[in-house]
Amino acid sequence: MPQHDTPAAPRSTIRSLLRLWPYARPIRWYLTGSTVSALLASLSALLIPLVLRHIVDGPVAHRDTAALWAPCALLLLFGLLEAGLFGLRRWMLAKPLAVLERRMRGDLYARLQRLPVSFHDRWASGQLLSRATSDMFTIRLFLAFPLVFLIVNSTVFLVGTGIMFSLDWQLAVIAMLPAAPLVVLCSYFERRYSAAARKAQDQNGDLATVIEESVLGIRILKSFGRHRTMAARYRAQAVELRGTELLKARLLANLWAVIVGLPEVALGTALAVGVWQVAEGHTTAGTLVGFLSTALALRWPIESLGWLLAYSNEAATATDRFFEVLDAPLADAGDRPAATDLTPRRDGLRFEGVRFRYPDAPADSPDLLQGVDLHVRPGETMALVGTTGSGKTTLTALVPRLYDTTGGRITLDGVDIRDLPRPRLRELVSMAFEEPTLFSASVRENVLMGAPDADDDALDRALRTAQADFVRNLPEGTATQVGEQGLSLSGGQRQRLALARAVVGSPEFLILDDPLSALDVHTEALVEAALREVLADTTALVVAHRPSTVQLADRVALLEDGRITAVGTHHDLLESCPAYRELMSGERSLAR
Incomplete structure (x- = not known):
């Protein structure tokens, strides 16, 4: 403040x-x-x-x-x-x-x-x-x-x-x-x-x-x-x-x-x-x-x-x-409005030497992200893992420019995100956060915030993907008002609606920040099965904490000390990367 x-x-x-x-x-x-x-x-x-x-x-x-x-x-x-x-x-x-x-x-x-x-x-x-x-x-x-x-x-x-x-x-x-x-x-x-x-x-x-x-x-x-x-x-x-x-x-x-x-x-x-x-x-x-x-x-x-x-x-x-x-300055100082859309080149999502520190961080503190290099190939799902506080959520927030990098660059299909108008960038990139935020509006209005022009069929597909069929049992179905912050719903229900909001527009790039953390094991398995169909047609970066979520991905990236220290499949990293193995097995937590 x-x-x-x-x-x-x-x-x-x-x-x-x-x-x-x-x-x-x-x-x-x-x-x-x-x-x-x-x-x-x-x-x-x-x-x-x-x-x-x-x-x-x-x-x-x-x-x-x-x-x-x-x-x-x-x-x-x-x-x-x-x-x-x-x-x-x-x-x-x-x-x-x-x-x-x-x-x-x-x-x-x-x-x-x-x-x-x-x-x-x-x-x-x-x-x-x-x-x-x-x-x-x-x-x-x-x-x-x-x-x-x-x-x-x-x-x-x-x-x-x-x-x-x-x-x-x-x-x-x-x-x-x-x-x-x-x-x-x-x-x-x-x-x-x-x-x-x-x-x-x-x-x-x-x-x-x-x-x-x-x-x-x-x-x-x-x-x-x-x-x-x-x-x-x-x-x-x-x-x-x-x-x-x-x-x-x-x-x-x-x-x-x-x-x-x-x-x-x-x-x-x-x-x-x-x-x-x-x-x-x-x-x-x-x-x-x-x-x-x-x-x-x-x-x-x-x-x-x-x-x-x-x-x-x-x-x-x-x-x-x-x-x-x-008078507060807008975050437009780094914009370079040279491009209005992506080029025909298919290059996926790239982080090149990305550095970041929060504006109010002490001057003598190190950058939170210290030169991240990562390539998510077109159509690939990349899981991002790391210990709590390693900067995973911050890294994902840089893609839609909720924050701007302090060094390096991020590209979508070869185009620097700073060359894209913010409205267009946020049409291309869709996000679901670990802490879902819903508004005092109907279920339909909350979900369609992800794609205001989507039709009823797209809404139904998104709800099915997120295993949010519970809305059919609400008093007025998708017209039911969810109340302030969606507190009339359970944590898992709010998270599923937030996930539906992220996928309803079939985005080209999808960022998911541990979107299944509030789900029970049975519902999580159903959501993961439905998500695989969505992820097959998009380039996705998924923050994951559990092995079940990691297995959704084609490859996994390990974030440590502000850098990507290992990239590979889940099974390869289990065999070749002790830090990853400890993270997935919980041995590091037990040792502490």
Whole structure:
């Protein structure tokens, strides 16, 4: 999982939020219309103090009740206009922002599908899930409200300040005295709140990971009675998140106290001075009422400043987290798109001086694969054997480029796999893993992931080959939903469906990573008999741990210390290779 501490380099909130422009551009006119509507609504509210000034200095001062009707109707009109414009603002943004969120989430999901397996090895699924859910909500809410009102409230504040200066410049100066300390405080707050917001969002991703692991591993937790341990881990993560959220609340509370307190003190001072001016005849009561009404109308733009800044920082952090995934490099650097398909030459599968080390391996550690040379002839089945941890699974994962080699090359019928587009490569090479993964879909959908265009006959043949006739007894046959991770099925049933998925498209190259490990002896024998027919028409590399699986192969390759140390038939290697004989007989394990 990647390090998600707060970066040492200074982060610009504005620069982060500007990265949203390519997504916001298609709805820019809706955002503009929403902003204009909110601005007109807020400015109409600023006209109310001027009407009040007219009422106090006019009809009230002259005791002319008949003259009250027109300004009172004007006040009602301004109130209705304000309500209608705010309603229009919300209506204009509802659908466009939903479309924007869907587009961003779609781009994130598409990027996750394209990123290499090494990326997913480093990232916890909960961190990715939180980026696709809570971070998307934060960004959408920012565009709907804080972005609009940062513009609107700033404009209203400037216009309102101008009105106050036009009414009484001395009172306006008193009211504006807190401006300088508020600017300094907001700058200090932004830095601290930004760090806390990033930490909280990362901790939220960690908590989502704990929940996801607990749900997916509930059978293990219950079997070993470890639910209390996981609950304690959850509580510890939740306590950390609570602490960070409380830190954010304290920061916001302190800011809010100053933002609200200083203007109130200034307003009280202005009120006292204004009353003195009215008593001395330096100004009118209507002017004082208009000034105070304008100042009170500016309370919301000022008091909302803390919340708007806080949410803008959270949105900037969510944007950074979103683009961390989109900016992650794809594994296309080694591609050389010179070929679009295999040549007529039949050369099978070749490994030539293949070296590999995992990207996060220590710099001083040796390569896991240290110059593998192996040739699987066309139409041949090669069994790959070796001790646990020798790199068998890693070697097979290099063929469809789940990982890229760090040295040497792999060819299919003489064509370097890096010269083939990845979609075409993965049409040519089909895999079945030792740990089968099924999706929350029907049996049919899971199997046909191996060949989406295959017909019912191909599906039936694949199920027969994998001895997966048990699906006929499921409630809805091949239309039965297998549930998340296929946990409604046994391990052997899941493995057989994964094998059917690998063979359904009659691939030219087949990679099987110990595909029969979860089967009983009787079922294994049936599957092996059916597999022989499939393997007769394809070039296959089969990771094997048991002699019965090895006997499916035409030849066997022994992988030791990152190299192929012996190749031959099963019987030849039993006679000529002590290491192979020990591996097959279990003598090495017993000696240990």
